[in-house]
Amino acid sequence: MFLHIQPDNLINLAMEALGDYVCTLCLQFMELYHKGSAHRKLEETCKLLKDLLCDTVPPSIANEVTYKLLRSLDNLYDDLHDFIKEPWCEEILQILVVSVIHPAVTKLNFGSDHLPALTYGYEWNFIVPFVYRAIRDLSSLKQLQIGKLRCADWKNWFLSSFGVAVKLEEFTFICNCDDTVLKIISESCGQLKCLNVYESIYVTDSSIDAILKFQHLVQLNVEKTNISEFGVTRLLEGFANNRVSGFGYTWSCSSQLLSFGCSEITSSHLKLLVDKFPNLIAINLTCDRNCNVSALNRLENLKILRLSCVKFPQIEQLLVTFCNQLQCLDICDVGPINVKAIGETCSTLKCLHITSSDTSSIPAFEENLSPLPGFKSVTCLCLRLEYNPEMVEYVLCQCVNVRVADITIAVGNDNTIIDSVLKRNPLKYLEEFNWWTWSPCKLACLTAKKIIEHCPHLLVLRGPYVWRRCGDIQKLCKDVARVMYFEPQFL
16 A cells, blocks of 8 residues: 555544544434434533533634534435434434534635535535524624535525524535525625625526625626526626725725626626726636627736636737736637647746647647746646647646646546656646546556656545545545545555
């Protein structure tokens, strides 16, 4: 077994022991309830647990402890899935969840904690709705992030809530948010600064009025929702007309918005964005096929550019405009890509994400003896190029300073690609490497070991094999298997 182990610190060991205790407690009360009644004993025990956490866990680690305990309970899905919908089981879980949430918690993150670049798979099993029911009493909560949920009947769970934490500043609900949830949030959270409901098809034009109530938004993402072209116009015009006052000044809501993501974008929408939202730093747009994005070159502060369904020559023109300021480029479904143009123009690029099924032409390696500036500066790389292994190889060879690489490929010989890359680029700064493949010539164990040997800073390697330099390798394997629907092995 090719594995390095370092001892955990006392805090991690204590949290692990506490998580085991909470799980044991849950299973014991499940057994008692299944046989008879133990309601009073449950409430007394959970009150003692709550008091213990409040007395012994300092606010500085409240977020981490709460997260660990909730994750431990969520991992009981295989033990509990036959009973989760039973009223007595719901009651036990709700009381337990309330008891393990520290009152000083400021952030609850139910997004992916180990595969941030992936957009498929579920991340949590069943615990999130129970937490959602309890958050209205959390006076310190400022950030709530919810990723894809496994529970199929999530709508009925969330509709039973009547409010959320009033100090909430960030609300992220990927895929499963809807108009009713947004209405509740808009009535409770007057200080919300960040709203992200990406890919939530149940968010429609009915949510426009609710969204416009948020007068302090700095970030807004409604991309891939069911907000129509007309709804987008209402949204943009509404923010442009809304005024907010404070500290003796009055300004438009649109002037304070720094990040915006949306679908159904047309040329007229882009004109509105450029004219009324001059301070935008980040945009994430899915455009219609006739949209001309050249107007975006007037956004003088733009640093993060994410575009889908735009012809690459238009993007190339924008790259020339933003060459000395662009930090993140994310392009999807843009047709043939001149990948060399990215490397030649983007001298400050830190993150590069490319998703494409197009087999673009790739420059010959001998044409570029040294890495191009735009690739040399990249530290985070995500390539989903299922049918273009040549581009994967070319870009990986160029990114000599990459720290995190997430690669998805469907054709070609994985081992040959990796060997070729390591000969040109030893990836000596690489810390995290995800290699997802449907290729028949999958990453072999010997190749995986070669990657580890060449990359002294590598902490995690994920793919058909899973490896990490320190920590709990078996837990990592289990987490990856839950998200990816397969059981990886570890070196």
